[in-house]
Amino acid sequence: MxxxxxxxxxxxxxxxxxxxxxxxxxxxxxxxIVVGQFPVLLELWLKDGVTQKDLLAKIDVEQATLANTLNRMERDGLIKRTKNPADARAQLIWLTEKARAxxxxxxxxxxxxxxxxxxxxxxxxxxxxxxxxxxxxxxxxxx
Amino acid sequence: MxxxxxxxxxxxxxxxxxxxxxxxxxxxxxxxIVVGQFPVLLELWLKDGVTQKDLLAKIDVEQATLANTLNRMERDGLIKRTKNPADARAQLIWLTEKARAxxxxxxxxxxxxxxxxxxxxxxxxxxxxxxxxxxxxxxxxxx
DNA sequence: TATTATTGCATAGCTTGCTATTCAAGTGTA
DNA sequence: TACACTTGAATAGCAAGCTATGCAATAATA
Structure with missing residues (x-):
């Protein structure tokens, strides 16, 4: 061939x-910011205060990839996470002012x-x- | 926007x-084999016994990326390297029989x-x- | 209600890509 | 010929992707 x-x-x-x-x-x-954070930011700019699972449903990457990206975004001051009153396993993900801007x-x-x-x-x-x-x-x- | x-x-x-x-x-x-090795194999199937620089001229990746991929390919028994009589800095890259097959x-x-x-x-x-x-x-x- | 199954994430470990840096070998020149 | 420049490759360190696995919280069920 x-x-x-x-x-x-x-x-x-x-x-x-x-x-x-x-x-x-x-x-x-x-x-x-860096390229891998872009899809996450796009979703969070539309709506934040969501769980990792919510994000996962919108972005076609593996769960482990998203988890690592979110960690780097938290480290970089782009997101914060708060307790989810509805489920102690999941946290809610919020943009920081920096990211919003x-x-x-x-x-x-x-x-x-x-x-x-x-x-x-x-x-x-x-x-x-x-x-x-x-x-x-x-x-x-x-x- | x-x-x-x-x-x-x-x-x-x-x-x-x-x-x-x-x-x-x-x-x-x-x-x-894995995906990153594919472009290298495509070139070597056409012509082996070439230097890393020769390959680099045909594949649009950074030199460091190629060097690492070649190391993994050697580790995996897909290529061998021999001395380049013309230049001691560069080696010649050859497919193994396994890769040829x-x-x-x-x-x-x-x-x-x-x-x-x-x-x-x-x-x-x-x-x-x-x-x-x-x-x-x-x-x-x-x- | 105790046990089992499911779910939401985290972690480990790998590849493939990048930039930046280093180093030895070869080339050119004062 | 010695010194500086250039060049070929290796290495360090990170991001972003993947699979596989583990773990704790929740849900379902015997």
Whole structure:
């Protein structure tokens, strides 16, 4: 058989993801946050005072990955945790003021990265591209 | 500002890359290799007896990342290194027979993952999709 | 109600990626 | 030829992902 990496979707996806992450890293480093914290912050900016399990239902990472990320976020002063009156196993996760203040500039950073990355595509191609990604993700997730 | 992660190229790219990697991992685990070794093997199957620098020119990862991956591959009996008569700093990297034997089944595994992932797209969409990825990668790499 | 099962998280240990730094070997030059 | 510069690779240290496992609190049941 023959194999051309430049024609392999998986190879390209991996490469592209690393470039996106690097680009985002550069944009958000000045804000004092790192890429892995981004998905968590996105959810908490919408609604905080939630449990780890609640977050897990919204972010497709393993529970252990999220637990470690939350620990680093607490260490970095981005979140605080309080007792959950309803269940002593779970705690409630809250944004700190510091994290709350980063919302707008973080959105702008992410948009800037997306804009820069997609500028090589026409407007219709961009729509088609993100649509394809959503479908591929859905397909892989559902087995 | 508002931010919809399901519309964010970066968010989707990251998610998709993790799903691809997980899928490939499942396919190649029986072969005794792991995902990070894949790009290195692809190059060495084409041509071995090369230096780390040669590999680096073909794979877009940092030098330190490659050095660590090569160490694990040596540990796992996939490569051997010999003295480079032309330069004592660099060694020549060779596939072991074990690694050489994995070529066809690895290609098949990768193709299977790509096929499965892209099955939700029409044939013309697949072409368009990989083409867009190549252009996005090129755009991000060239600044 | 005592026991068992489930659930929510934490921890251990690994890979793969990054940046920054170090070091030895090779190259160029005063 | 000695010194400085460059280059090829290794190492340290961290983040972010994974699987596997453990543990305490809660829920379900005999």
């Amino acid at each position: 023959d194999f051309e990496k430049e024609n392999s979707a998986g190879y390209l996806v991996n490469h592209m993801a690393r470039l996106f992450a690097k680009e985002l890293q550069h944009h958000i480093a000045p804000l004092g 980063l919302r707008e500039s973080s959105y702008e950073a992410a948009q800037a990265v997306n804009t820069k990355a997609l500028q090589v595509l026409s407007v219709s191609e961009r729509t088609q591209f993100t649509d394809s990604m959503r479908r591929v993700i859905e397909g892989l997730r559902s087995g | 508002d931010f919809e992660k399901e519309n964010s190229a970066g968010y989707l790219v990251n998610h998709m890359a993790r799903l691809f990697a997980k899928e490939l991992q499942h396919h190649i685990a029986p072969l005794g 994995l070529r066809e089944s690895s290609y098949e595994a990768a193709q299977a993952v790509n096929t499965k992932a892209l099955q939700v797209l029409s044939v013309s969409e697949r072409t368009q999709f990989t083409d867009s990825m190549r252009r996005v990668i090129e755009g991000l790499r060239s600044g």
